[in-house]
Amino acid sequence: MPLPxxxxxxxxxxxxxxxxxxxxxxxxxxGIVACTQPLAAKCGIDILNAGGNAADAAVAVxxxxxxxxxxxxxxxxxxxxxxxxxxxxxxxxxNGSGRSGxxxxxxxxxxxxxxxxxxxxxIPMMSVHAVTVPGAAAGWVDAVQRFGSGKLSLEQILAPxxxxxxxxxxxxxxxxxxxxxxxxxLRKASPNFAEMLKADPSAPDGVRAPKAGDTIKxxxxxxxxxxxxxxxxxxxxxGRIAEEIVKVVRDRGGHLELADxxxxxETGSEPVDPISLKFRGQGNGSSANGGxxxxxxxxxxxxxxxxxxxxxxxxxxxxQRIPTFTxxxxxxxxxxxxxxxxxxxxxxxxxxxxxxPSTTTVPTASLISQPxxxxxxxxxxxxxxSDILRHGDPFPSPALRSSDTVYxxxxxxxxxxxxxxxxxxxxxxxxxxxxxxxFTLQNRGANFSLDPNHPNALAPRKRPxxxxxxxxxxxxxxxxxxxxxxxxxxxxxxxxxxxVLLGQLVGGLSxxxxxxxxxxxxxxxxxxxxxVFDRTVYVEEGMPAETIRGLRELGHRVEVLGxxxxxxxxxxxxxxxIRWTVDEVDGTGLWSAGSDMRGDGAAYPA
Numbered sequence: 001m002p003l004p005x006x007x008x009x010x011x012x013x014x015x016x017x018x019x020x021x022x023x024x025x026x027x028x029x030x031g032i033v034a035c036t037q038p039l040a041a042k043c044g045i046d047i048l049n050a051g052g053n054a055a056d057a058a059v060a061v062x063x064x065x066x067x068x069x070x071x072x073x074x075x076x077x078x079x080x081x082x083x084x085x086x087x088x089x090x091x092x093x094x095n096g097s098g099r100s101g102x103x104x105x106x107x108x109x110x111x112x113x114x115x116x117x118x119x120x121x122x123i124p125m126m127s128v129h130a131v132t133v134p135g136a137a138a139g140w141v142d143a144v145q146r147f148g149s150g151k152l153s154l155e156q157i158l159a160p161x162x163x164x165x166x167x168x169x170x171x172x173x174x175x176x177x178x179x180x181x182x183x184x185x186l187r188k189a190s191p192n193f194a195e196m197l198k199a200d201p202s203a204p205d206g207v208r209a210p211k212a213g214d215t216i217k218x219x220x221x222x223x224x225x226x227x228x229x230x231x232x233x234x235x236x237x238x239g240r241i242a243e244e245i246v247k248v249v250r251d252r253g254g255h256l257e258l259a260d261x262x263x264x265x266e267t268g269s270e271p272v273d274p275i276s277l278k279f280r281g282q283g284n285g286s287s288a289n290g291g292x293x294x295x296x297x298x299x300x301x302x303x304x305x306x307x308x309x310x311x312x313x314x315x316x317x318x319x320q321r322i323p324t325f326t327x328x329x330x331x332x333x334x335x336x337x338x339x340x341x342x343x344x345x346x347x348x349x350x351x352x353x354x355x356x357p358s359t360t361t362v363p364t365a366s367l368i369s370q371p372x373x374x375x376x377x378x379x380x381x382x383x384x385x386s387d388i389l390r391h392g393d394p395f396p397s398p399a400l401r402s403s404d405t406v407y408x409x410x411x412x413x414x415x416x417x418x419x420x421x422x423x424x425x426x427x428x429x430x431x432x433x434x435x436x437x438x439f440t441l442q443n444r445g446a447n448f449s450l451d452p453n454h455p456n457a458l459a460p461r462k463r464p465x466x467x468x469x470x471x472x473x474x475x476x477x478x479x480x481x482x483x484x485x486x487x488x489x490x491x492x493x494x495x496x497x498x499x500v501l502l503g504q505l506v507g508g509l510s511x512x513x514x515x516x517x518x519x520x521x522x523x524x525x526x527x528x529x530x531x532v533f534d535r536t537v538y539v540e541e542g543m544p545a546e547t548i549r550g551l552r553e554l555g556h557r558v559e560v561l562g563x564x565x566x567x568x569x570x571x572x573x574x575x576x577x578i579r580w581t582v583d584e585v586d587g588t589g590l591w592s593a594g595s596d597m598r599g600d601g602a603a604y605p606a
Contacts, residue, residue, distance in 0.1 A: 023516070026594070026603035029413070030591075032603055032604065033603070036174075036601040039064060039067075040068050041061065042160070044058065044410055045604055051152065053148060053149040054147075055081075055146075058143065058408070061420070063075075063158050065408070070218070073406040075224060075228070076440050078139070079094075080095060080301060081147075081420040082472040083417075084418070084474070085416060086415030086416050087415075089478075092146075093273065093274040093297050095297065096136060097466055099462055100133075100463075104459075106457060108255060109123065112253060126188075126431065130443035130445040131432065134441065135264065138268050139269045153229075155229040158226075165219060165221050165225070167217070182431065189430055191435075192433040195218075195438050196440065197210075220437055223436070224241060224437050227239075227240075242261045244435050246261070252432065272298055275303065279505075281314035282324055282502070291476045292475060294310060296469055296470075296471060304354065306498055309345070312345055312376055313498075319377060322382065330507030330509070331517060331544065333547050340520060340556065341379075341380050341385070342380070343498065344386055345386075346376075355456040358462075358463070359461075360455050360456075385554055405424075407574070409485065422468075425444045429441055429443045445458070448464045467490045467491055468493065469493050483511070483577055483580065487499075489572070489573030492571060495521055496519065500575055510592070511577035511578070512594030512595075515576075515594045520539050540561060543560070570598070573596075575596045576596065576603070
């Protein structure tokens with residue numbers, strides 16, 4: 001297929017190592033896996049080397065990450081993916097998110113939570129009422145069936161992860177930190193907590209969270225994977241696993257029933273049409289590729305925030321209210337002010353409109369239309385930070401939470417690539433463990449509103465506002481692939497999408513440099529931080545002092561974060577990028593990848 005010929009590298013005058021990770025771009029002609037865990041990456045590489053394609057390998061990575069980083073992701077959560085088919089140059093989307101139970105009404109949950117009539121309230125993150133039907137298991141099966149090579153069985157694809165669980169694996173540093181931080185939650189949330197901890201006779205009750213470098217076995221999770229591999233979706237959504245999910249939820253006062261899991265078995269993951277925005281701004285329209293098209297998942301995901309923000313930036317330039325920035329402007333105060341304000345406007349709309357379109361009308365096409373984006377751009381003031389913005393919602397959106405997620409990207413030798421994200425939501429999710437299953441149940445239902453007048457109000461068999469979003473970029477000139485990418489981390493995700501994409505398009509950064517660059521995060525909605533709609537701009541340590549001073553002069557309330565953990569560097573997410581270019585002399589297609597220094601993993605060539 002015709003391939004773009006622009007190099008992934010900045011011009012010769014650019015700096016090779018502008019930020020402190022000291023990582024180089026990873027290249028391969030055969031394919032790449034970029035993820036947060038080396039052992040999970042190896043699961044995917046094994047599948048690529050066995051003849052599988054990018055989709056096959058992605059499911060292997062997802063399972064491997066469940067094993068090696070259960071603090072962020074798992075089969076008890078949800079998934080989304082975007083798949084690029086090199087032969088047809090098409091982008092496809094798969095929504096693997098689960099729904100609330102049939103008996104989960106606003107009235108029922110308010111009563112179960114003991115809320116007074118005059119209090120709207122919300123669903124606590126650690127409440128059993130935050131459990132929704134896990135969508136990941138069906139999503140893995142459906143991704144292989146829809147996008148896979150057809151050369152490998154699900155049993156073969158899950159085998160590397162099963163081996164990790166049965167034989168044991170060493171725990172990496174970041175994962176150990178979050179595992180130890182989550183141990184108390186596991187113990188409090190479920191009588192089956194020991195399944196998620198390391199056996200140690202010297203521990204007070206024989207189990208503890210693993211430390212960095214400890215080896216741990218997760219045989220019950222391996223057993224769950226074997227069941228899914230041999231029995232398919234039916235093995236997860238009916239029978240022993242389904243019964244244990246329902247039992248542990250109902251024992252803690254929840255309302256999930258076997259019929260709810262059966263419903264997901266019958267409906268499966270939903271093939272949806274991805275949404276996109278054509279971006280010719282900031283000089284990209286005059287490039288050889290004629291600009292790019294950013295693809296995202298439609299609601300109930302928040303990918304529309306990234307599209308709206310990017311579209312508002314494009315309109316601001318067309319209205320001559322911001323300049324055409326150059327590489328020298330990257331991460332300056334005016335450059336970040338335009339990004340920050342565009343994101344604020346986009347979040348104000350998303351906080352009201354993003355919900356499950358199968359139950360509530362979402363005006364997706366209108367929100368990303370040029371006339372609407374131009375009208376929203378009128379709210380921008382180049383000289384000062386905006387006031388608090390909302391789109392008619394009298395209360396802060398309930399979808400203002402922290403989260404832990406895994407995003408990863410995989411490409412193959414045929415030119416296919418997949419952008420894949422899988423999450424428990426906040427850390428271990430609810431930390432509720434179904435007996436004998438080896439995984440925790442997500443707390444995605446905490447994102448529902450308990451205001452019956454809100455579009456995202458809880459209702460039976462409804463999917464909540466979702467933070468997890470994969471990203472994919474194509475070239476407008478011929479529809480060829482530009483990149484697959486993503487930045488995990490709750491409401492940081494669309495913010496990360498805009499920043500790392502513009503870092504490449506405007507800043508001339510390589511994939512690795514774009515990830516290494518210091519980032520900003522507007523009120524990330526973390527429990528101890530603030531709301532998406534406040535004026536605080538969290539700035540990662542390493543941002544130029546002149547930029548920080550300039551943002552403050554514009555009226556932004558700036559807080560610089562450097563340490564890891566708590567209200568710290570983890571707020572800025574962890575990302576992966578795989579770019580597709582071509583050797584300008586011999587026409588060889590080339591995969592070039594970066595992996596975030598904020599995670600344990602890297603990019604690995606096949």
